[in-house]
Amino acid sequence: MATFRLPEQRRRIVAATASVFAALLLAACSGDAEESGQPDEPPPPVTVAAVSATSVDVEQDYAGRAHGARQVEVRARVEGVLEERLYEEGQMVEQGGALFRIDPKPFQARLEEAEAQRESARADLEEAEREWRRIERLFERDAISERERDSARSAVTLARAAVSVAEALVTQARLQLDYSTVEAPVSGVTSLEAYPEGSLLDPGTLLTTIVQHDPVHVRFALPEDDAAVQRTARRARAADGQDHDFRHEASLRLPDGSDYERTGEIDFTASTIDHGTGSVSARAVFDNPERAIVPGQFVRITVVLDTLEDVYRVPETVISESADGPQLYVVDGDGHASVRRVKLGPVVDGDQVVVDGLDDGDRVIINGHASVADGAPVDVSDEEDT
Structure with missing residues (x-):
């Protein structure tokens, strides 16, 4: 099939004509835009x-577990037969309240025996002192020898020592009698009894445990970076002489999702980092008079790490x-x-x-x-x- 080709001169004429037409069209468009007065793009709103x-306040949340402020073991201090439990297991007891009674009769008998020995020792002392006064008068009249006088003086000294020993035995016997009633060393909630009535106890036998619920401690792990924030804040305030006013306050969220109404304070932060977890052990103290926080509970604790001014x-x-x-x-x-x-x-x-x-x-x-x-x-x- 034959291809139609324009002569070279004619092609040049056509191309030139197209270029001129395009230039005229562009000029016409520019002129219309200028005549219309179209504004530039407006500034963005x-x-x-x-x-x-x-x-x-720079705060952070951590998982923690509640612990009693003190957990005290109550142990027998004398040997004897457990006669009676005097408290309800799991109930609140006050410091000094009676918890157990060990059969007191053997200790009462020992006390009476010790008191009798003390009276005997006192009588011996009185006799020795009377003898000393008599010997001393005879010695002044040269009726006896110096050896007899010294012997009488030694008898008085020994008699006084015997009285001291007897008084110590009375104190010990009275103390053992007092120990036959086992009292609560702190206020708190008791656990189950370890031995029933009738058990033969040795000194040191564990009888029960008391957990102090007020205040309550919350132990948690403070990440290394957050512990560094605390240390930096403490140093900054110490440099300004304000460290005594700096308190790390904390708030608590209970397991049911409610916020605990009382704020606490961090009273302990370990000085070393646990190499296994990369965290620092910390402890916060909360007042717990209504016992709303139960030792052993998992809670969420919010800590104020620093205050930025x-x-x-x-x-x-x-x-x-x-x-x-x-x-x-x-x-x-x-x-x-x-x-x-x-x-x-x-x-x-x-x-x-x-x-x-x-x-x-x-x-x-x-x-x-x-x-x-x-x-x-x-x-x-x-x-x-x-």
Whole structure:
């Protein structure tokens, strides 16, 4: 099939004509646009919020377990037969309350025997003192020898020592009689008895255990990074001479999800890190007069690690990353967006804490910041306070 070809000269004429026509068309379009007066693209609308300095508590939640403030073992202190239990198992007992009675009759008999020996020793002492006075008068008249006088004086000394021994035996016997009634060393809740009535007890036999419920201790593991926050805060306050006012407060959430009404305080943080878990053992103390917290319960504890002063809170979404680090946009007095490099702290309740880079009254763009550029004009459609 034959192909139709224009002569070379004619092709050049056609191409030139097309170029001229395109140029004329472009010029006509430009002229229409200028005549219509179409404006440039308007500045993007943004919402801003004026910021002001505030203080922020840095908090963290941890899993913990409740323990009685004290768990005391109650043991027999004398040998004897357990005669009676004097408390209801699992009930609250007061310090000094009677828990058990060991058969007191043998101890009463020993006390009476010791008191009789003491009276005998006192009688011997009185006789020795009378003899000493008689011997001393005879010695003054040279009626007896010096050896007889010294013997009488030694008899008095021995008699006094015998009285002291007898009095010590009376004290010991009375103490054993007192120990036959086993009393609660602390106030708390008792466990089951370890031995029933009629059991023969030896000194040191475990009878029961008392757990002190008020106050209650909550033990938990503090991650290494959070422990470092605590230490840094403590050092900073110590440097300002304020360490005596610095308290790590804590709050508690019970197993049923309710918040415990009383606040506690961290009274212990270990000085070493557990190499297996990378955490630091810590303990908080809570008053528990109503016994709402039961030892052994798993709870959630919220700890105030530090309090940051003179910082700013902004929505977390306004922060962007650049090659120079985190940044956000503010609106200057001329209505232009300005990028601001900032130093960030922790995120608290969904807000990003800014520790450096902002001043009181700065208008931070909180909506529409994705469409602005540094130095570009913006249209402030709404302004909020934060």
